[in-house]
Structure formats: C-alpha cells, structure tokens
Amino acid sequence: MLLQGIAASPGYAIGVAKVLSAKAVHIVKRQLADSQLDEETGRFDAAIAATRVELEVIHGKLVAQQKEPEAEIFEAHLMLLEDEELVDRSKERVREERINAEYAFFTTSEEIAEMISALDDPYLKERAADIRDVSRRVINHLQGISSEPLNDVTGKIILFAEDLTPSDTAQLDPSKVVAFATQAGGRTSHSAIIARSIGIPAIVGIGGSLENAVKDGQTVIIDGTNGKVIIEPDEASLARYSQLQQEQHEHAQYYQTYLNQPSVSRDGVQVELVANIGSVKDAEQAAKAGAEGIGLFRTEFLYMDAPELPSEETQFEAYRKAAEAIGSKSPIVIRTSDIGGDKEIPYMKLPKEDNPFLGFRAIRICLDRPEMFKTQLRAILRASAFGNLKIMFPMIAALNEWRQAKSLLEEVKGELREAGISFNPSIEVGIMIEIPAAAILADKFAKEVDFFSIGTNDLVQYTMAADRMNPKLGYLNDPLHPAVLQLIERVISAAHANGKWVGMCGEMAGQKHALPILLGLGLDEFSMSASAILPARALLAKLSQQEMKQVAQAVLELGSAEEVKAYVEEHVQELK
Template identity: 45%
Template sequence: MITIKGKGVVEGVAFGKLSFFQKMQQQVERHKVQDTSAELKRFEEAKKQAMEQLQILYQKALSEVGEENAMIFEIHQMMLEDLDYCESITNIVCSQQVNAEYAVAKTADNFSAMFSSMDDPYLQARAADVKDISEKLIHILMGNTEQSYSFTEPCIIAADDLAPSETVQLDKTKVLAFVTRKGSSNSHTAILARTMNIPAIIGVGDQLKPDFEGKDIIVDGETGNVYINPDTATFDTMRLKKMELDRENSLLAELKGQPSITLDGQTIHLYANIGSVTDTVAALNYDAEGIGLFRSEFLYLENQDYPTEEEQFQAYRTVAENMAGKKVIIRTLDIGADKNIDYFQLPKEDNPAMGYRAIRICLTRPELFHTQLRALYRASAFGKIAIMFPMITSVEEVKQIKEIAAQVRNELKEAGVPFDPSVELGIMIETPAAAVISDQLAKEVDFFSVGTNDLTQYTLAIDRQNPKLDRFYQPHHPAILRLIRMAADNAHKNGIWIGICGELGADLDMTETFLAMGIDELSVSPSSVLKLRQKIRQTDVSKVIPKG
C-alpha cells in the first residue's frame, strides 16, 4: 500500500479505480500569415463560438450547483470580452503577422504569468481561468473535436488540475471523487466541488504518479489521505468510516422540522447564508429557519452594469416569497477589498481590505445606496425582510444610514408604494471599533450580526486570504471572543438581539461558547444547518465553561 497526502477540500470517503483525466493536447505552432484581417475574423468567430459554449456551461452549472457557483462561466465570458485581453491578441496578430492560435496562446501565457505573480490568492487563482478560456479558443480555432468528459464506469478522477469548465461537465454519476496535483482551496473548482459534494483532495504534487492509473484507491477528503492499493486493514477502517458518515447524514435528515433548542431549554435561531436567489432551494432543503445573510453584492457581480431598482426588487422579492414568511436578512452592497467590479471604477489601493469598501462606498455614492434601499423596502411588502449594513465603525455612520432610510420610506409612502414600515435595521460587528462601541451602536439599531471573518482579520492584523499567514490566523483567539462577548452583552442590555453570520458560526467547537454568551442566532452555509442543530440539541448550556 502507498499513502500520499494532499489537502482535503470536500469531506467524504470514496472507493474506486483511479483514472487520469487526459486533457486534449493542443500543440500550437507559430506561422506567418499574409491576410491579418482574415486571421482576426477567424479569432472573432472563434470567440463568438466560445461565448455560446460558455453560456451552455453556465446553464448546466446553474441547474446543478446554483447561481453563485455558475457565475464563473459568466466571468469567463467577461474575460473573453476583456479589452486588454482582446487587444493583446489583435496586436500580436497584426504586428507579428502570425496565426490567431499562436496569438491566443502567447497572450494566455503573458496574462497567466501576470496573475500568478500577484500577492492576492484570489487573483493568483485567476491565472487558471485565463488558461481555461484561452484553451477553449485554441481548441475552436484548430477545429478539434470536443473533449470527452464521460467515463465507462464509476471512478476516481486524477489530474494535474481541473478547470471549472471541466469540473462542471464531468458526468457526476461516474465520478466518485477527484485528486489533483495542483489547485487551491480558493479556486472556483474547489468551490464547485464542495457544492457538488464530491470528495476532493488537491495539492498532492508529484506523489500522484501516472503508473497509478487503474489502481484501486481510497480517498479520505477529511484527512487529505489517498491510499493506493490499500491493505485489508485500511480498507476495513475506511469502509467503517464511510458507513458512519452515511449513518450520520441519515440521522441528520431526521432533524428536519425539529426545534433548535438545548437540553436545558435555550432556543437559538438557525439561519442560512446565501449568495443568490436560487440558493434559497438549499436553505429550505436543509431546513434553515430563515436567511441570516443574503450577500446582495452578487447581484452586482453578475451584471455588466449597475443593476436597476427593478432588477434588485425582483430578486429580493423572490427570496422573500420563497422563504414564505421566514426572516430574510439582506446585507447591503459589500463591494471592495477582494470583491471588485470593473464598472464601479474603484481606485487601486495598497491595502483594499482597509480601504474604500462596503458602507463607505454607499455613503459616498448616495444614489447607489438610495436605489438599493428603495428596492429592499419595496420587497418588504412580500415577506419578512430585515436590512443589515456592513463595515460599520461609528455611530455617525449609523445615523446617516437611518436618515437615508427614512427619506426612502417617505418617498415610497408619498408615492403610495406598499412596504413594511417595521423593517428591522441592523449592523455587522466586523471591526474592533464596532465591538468596542457596541453599547452606543445598540441604541441605534434593531440587531447585531457578527462577521467573524473580518473581525478576526482586523483584530489580529492578518490578511485572511494570504496562505502564508494561515498558521497565525486564529479565529478562537481570546481577543476575538472577548469582542464578541462584549457585543452580545451590550446588545442584550439595550434590548436587541445578536447573531453570528461568519464562518466561525459553523465551528462546532465554538457552539457551546456562543450559546453560553447568549448569542440569539447563528447563520451558516445551508449544508451546515443540520449538523449545527444536532450540536445545539445535545448541549446543556448550564454546564458549559465558555472559552476566551
């Protein structure tokens, strides 16, 4: 038996034969052309065909993994239309009088190298996206037949890496798991794998050898271990682990419809985080009691221009109606930092995480904020909507927000447009400043929601997207827990409720501590809801000694 180790990005255990995914080799040659106009026409036609193929992929991903995860194929379409990308190809064809295939390949190399050299892990991951769309263009230009994504029997897929377009096209009835030499946990492929719930391990490097083709293997997505030709003892151990995981999932399903209440009678609201309208399906399927965080910025990220009031209204209304009277907390636009949009024309910043982002953009672009608030209030007539504001650092910001919200309500009232005048207004506690002055902020709003990802980043002065700092990123740090407890105490002293919507909310090691703090609501990814409900129902808060 041989054991190799990588990084697990999707939990689960899979047994099967290893099959290497062979990408179609495309040897691009450089040759002179006499008619550059004809060559550019070939490029434009190939680009049009690629756009059509990407739209088909988008629709397939939309139905299988939801709008948020399908968005990568819209991003790929945008990249195909990117002016710099297209101009580079055009310039190489015309200035060097070369074939379009070579110009695309050369541009792909240049852009990929540029992204790979950047410090931001998210931008580094975009290097693979440039390669993906460029290979598609070259594939079309060379007139190659379509890549096969089917397999004759169920197997575990091995590859150097898998592009998002390849992952979504795999016949999932035949894919038991996948193992890649490269890849990052920030890549779209990893995100898609999680949503598709296929056990996955990345970053095994050169340990994954070609002569493992056809071997019997076991993948443990929890530990990141891959067992080649497992011995009897390992096989039996992993078989029992898989049986236990299957049993746990069956038991979790029995918790649907059960209250989220502790052994000593403490009730907590258990909500879901979503990024798109279609994600409400997963929230309902996992029996979330409401939506604790609807990331409205995805309405902006998936558009080529600012979404109109009507477009936003329809999205918010649909979510409210789908949740059928359950609370839906919608966070206002949180653009900036790692989420940038070209048409916003945001200035380049040395430290964007601490720069022009979120509520700072809304308060300095009041027409943008005004439009979103009108859409939100209009949608409140169709369900139980609450509005939450991110990146708050002062009481003055909250007072300014409330004034704008009051103006919107007055406008709608005068125009005879129906809305719910009792919509709750809350803020995110995601900066140390907000936690420290939470006694003052609590007098201005109806609720708090703690964004633990940014609160950890700002409290520990750590860029949470920098993999080199993983060992220093400690979300259980006593300072963070003290800030959360301070905010919880101040919320309750002032008669408002407090929730947690960051990743820490799904950390089962912290559930007892949050219950002991008196946290009223936890909002997590839909797939974490039932696991968290189970933990809550097994806890006696009176016997808990809080951390921190």
C-alpha cells in the same frame, strides 16, 4: 505515502488511481495577410458558436438534474462568450495585429485571468479558472481537438490531475469517478463546488507533482474531510476508512430527518439556523436545505457581475425574488454593498491601495458616494414590501458612520413616502460587527441599532493582525482564539442588555466546535453555508444551553485556540 491538501468536498473514498497528465497549451503565433482576416474572424465566430452549443448541453443536463447552482456556473461561462473584453477584444486583435485567432484569444484570456488571479479575495481568484476553461474550449475548436479529456475514463477510479476545469468536473460520472485530487485549486473553486454537489470527496491544492507521487493502478484513499491522500494504504487504514464510509452514509440519512424540524436545543432554547447567499438561486437552494431564513445576502455580486452600476430595478428584482424564494415570512438580512479593497470593480475606478483590507471599502465607499448608496437602499426598501427583509451595514467602525448611513436611509424612506411607493417603514436595521472597535463599543451601538451580525472572518484577522489570505499565518486565524471569543461575548452581552438580537454570519457559525460555545454565549441566529444547516441542527438538538453556558465561560479563561478546542472535545460529549 501521505499527501496533504485542502479539504474541498467532504467524505471518504477507496479506489484505484488514474492520473491525467498535464497537457501544455501550444499556441503558435501566425502573421496573416490582409486578405486572410475575414476568413480568420469567421473561423473564430464558428469556434465561439460551437463552444456555446457544448456549454448549453452541459447546462441543460444540470438543469434537468435540478442542480441549479451548478447550472448557474455554466450560465456564467455562456455569458463569457458575450463578454466584450474577452471576445470583442480578441477579434480586434486579430485585425489590428494581423494574427491568428488562437493566439489572439489565448493572449487576451490569459491577461484577464492573470489580473483576476492577482486579487486577494479567494472566491474571485478562483474565477480565473472559469475564463481559462472557456478559453480552452474555444481554442480546442480552433485547433480541431476534443474538449472532453475524460471520455476514456472507465471503471471505479480516483482521478488525479494538475487541475480540473469546472466543465471537466461537471461531466464526471460519480458511478465511475468516486473522488478526485488536484495540485491546484482552492475550496471556493467551481470544481470544488461541483464536487460537493455531485457528492464525491475531493482534495485540492496539494502542490508538488502528483505524477511523481502517484501512479496509475495504485490503491489510494481520499479523505476529503481532512484533506488527506493515502497512497498504497495498509490493511488497518483500509479497514478504518471502510468503516468511515459506512458511518458517513448513515450520517447523511440521519441528518435528513432534521430537514423540517425546528432549531431547538435539548433544553428547549430555540435559535435560528439560516444561510449565507450570494444570489437568488442560492436562496432557492437554502430553502431546500432547511434554512429558516437568510442571515447574509452578499449584494456585492450584483455589482461585480455587471458592466456598470446595477440599476435600482435590477437590485429590486434580485431582493424581491430572494425574499420569495426563502418565504415571505422568513427573515432575509441584506448586507449593503461590501465592495472595494480587494474586490476590484473596474467601472468604479477605485484607488489602488497598499492594504485594501484596511482601506476604502464597504460602508466607507457608500458614504462617499451617497447616490449609489441611496439607489441600493431604495431597492431594498421597495423589496421589503414583499418579504421580511432587514438591512445590515458592513465595515462599521465608528458611531458617526452608523448615524450617517441611518440618516441616508431615512432620506430614502421620505422620498418613497412622497412618491407613494410601498415599503416596510419599521424595517430592522443593524450593523455587521467585524472591526474590534465596534465590538468594544457594542454597548453604545446596541442603544441605537436593531441587531448585530458578527462577521468572524474579518473580526479574526483584524483582532489577530493576521491576513486571512496568508497561509503562513493560518495558526493565528482561528475563531476559537480566546481573544476573539471575548469580543463575541462582549457583543452578545451588550445586545441582550439592550433587548436586541445577535446573529453570526462568518464561517465560525457552522463549525461543530464553535456551535456549543456560541449556544452557551447566547447567540440568537447562526448563518452558514446551506450544506452545514442540517448537521448543525442535529448537534443543536443534543445540546443543553444551560450546560453550554458553563463550557463557554470556561473557555473564555483559556489562553489559546488549541486549548479551547481540546476543552470542548473533552467536555461536550455530544461531539463524539
């Protein structure tokens, strides 16, 4: 039997199935007398304290293993235990409604988790799992139940579950659990991130009922690279995947040889392979993974992780530390806040919209709220004295938006000069090309900006009029579609004609079928997830840009993404 899900952590595993039965949460609502309320809130405080100790132990183990990004997940869990909306509101409920702590906390946490789950942004939707993870731990303490459902897992097994919480996943022993598959979840869920960090294959979002499809003790294959679960495989499949496991091990060792190598093609063309980040710790990991800089610092997380607008000092420290983490000479492109639309921030009181992806967001908010925008620009400019920072404005559709944003930047520069505050006066300023209108007018923009960075995630959905969050439209959301490739070619040509450089910070930049085309089109900077950098550098070293120019020109004339992929596979022998 074959099951198909979402490839969450690449790799291959062969093992024996262990199915974790879904355990429903049974919360009984109890009414309390006034005389019981002090005792009940004290019981709740004790459960919060016990949960804090558990999470600190998990966090400490990850720090000791030098797994900073994974440890950061549990720093966020610990912060949830201080969250007023979650904890203080639950205690208020106990007293106001005279109910037991379990019911008050479960109801409050579910309300918040449901609200987050309704968002369009997949990264934010997955944060609902973090809230439920913390909620489960607290309620287990209130009910006297162990929070460690995997304590009885023994031997080398492949784990199947309805879902795994981040803390469940962080405590998996890779010597025993060699892979896992879940019904729920997405590629950006924290359980998927942790699976990638501990190096075990994982598949999420299978759907249906795993308990009916797979039984304890069955032999299974997990293909985390392609999102496939093979139950009771035949001898041919076992032999094939055993070979793939061996090749994977050899590839991992091979990629490490490129860790400190330059990013240069076979015919001597040098490009930059840089990373997309959302935090200072991401920058530290990117440096360890061989990134030559940062092509996209998503600053919106500074706004989303705060109860109010982040101060100039808070932002300055984040940008300065990120610059220091990646190296003072390495480039770091800071995207100004790309908030609004599907990224709800309650304290900003943004209007509800029928179509947030086409709505009031990013640069549109910044130009509407210039003081907020200038606070961020001041922080970036101050940090530019400590590293090779560049500024990028997102969601630019028209020349007047660029000019307004640039004018506000010049105002801030003047204010800093008057105050005698150091900054880089010649800091490069560019725009993100993610709207077809900007791509079409690239020749006009190129005369004024210092650089372009192509955001293919949104450029694809806007070009194809297909919501990238809608799985039914996946066949349209392909960056290899010739219509998208023609826009990319137009942008690169316009930039180079005006002596400007072009980067790409969408997911496309790290895809193996796209890299030969982008090299042939003349892309200067490729920004991707840190884990994709070494494989991309190894492939780049085998490619000739002159040969890839012919491939790029040929695929521009094709009619579909499928034809493009087939052409690349046939004519780029290095992919094999």
